[in-house]
Amino acid sequence: MVRRMFIPLAAAWLVLSLAPPAQAAQSEVYVALGDSAASGPLVPNQIGPDYGCWRSDHNYAHLTAQSIGAATFRDVTCSGAQTDDMYTSQGTDLGDVAPQLDALSQDTTLVTVQIGANDVGLTGxxxxxxxxxxxxVGDACNDDYNAGGQDQWRVATDALRARMTTLISDIHARAPQARVFVVGYATYAPPNGCYPRVPIIRADANYIRATLMYFNQMLAEQASAAGVGFIDLQTPSASHSPCTGPGTRWIEPYVPAAPAAPFHPNALGMRGFATAVTAAVTGVL
Structure with missing residues (x-):
């Protein structure tokens, strides 16, 4: 979900158990769109050809495609992507990549899209x-974003509403047969945080939490207004935040203990997210 890279549950059998009807498995043409929350930077194994996108073959889209037995699967998720990168080529440290919407076609039957966080700079x-x-001694960061009594992040989030509606419409135009699912973002901070394990003070942790909840609410509302699905990752990840320990958390903290970018999903998280995505796209809830 970063414009600049930070260097920077379910068990796996449960993911594989969520299989759709045989007819769907034989015919599904699945395209995954999104930013680094979807691509899985540093999660093994990183794959090409677009190595600058930091895309994992164990991100939730790959695991979902495997679980549903998709006949065709195209993953064009890319770290740093913004909504503009759906339409125009995206520059990465290792070269430009094609507009993500170019992966869609008339025969596409399933699309997941997780995008928008970079547009408003949430990871930064x-x-x-x-x-x-x-x-x-230290300063609370939330004060910086509420100068003049106006919450900068809510203003930016609301400004993104129309663009999300347009993006969903454009996905439908290029893939008229597709079922489209907007994917929300995970839980990055529990109530009150866990200072000093994750060095974000209580007030800031609560502000981050409220900001992400509002952002996810916006995505859900725009998806509903456009008549497409919304996949909630915030709820299933609530007990797997960066404040939990290795082997439990789905999102790594500032100093990762598992292969993942800071404040991005690890392999365990991708498996958990794949469970939620697979359940949503197959109707197994």
């Missing part, structure tokens, strides 16, 4: 809230 915002020293 989380990075800004790193606070090695609590107040009064």
């Amino acid at each position: 915002f989380i990075e800004d809230c790193l606070n090695l020293l609590p107040p009064p």
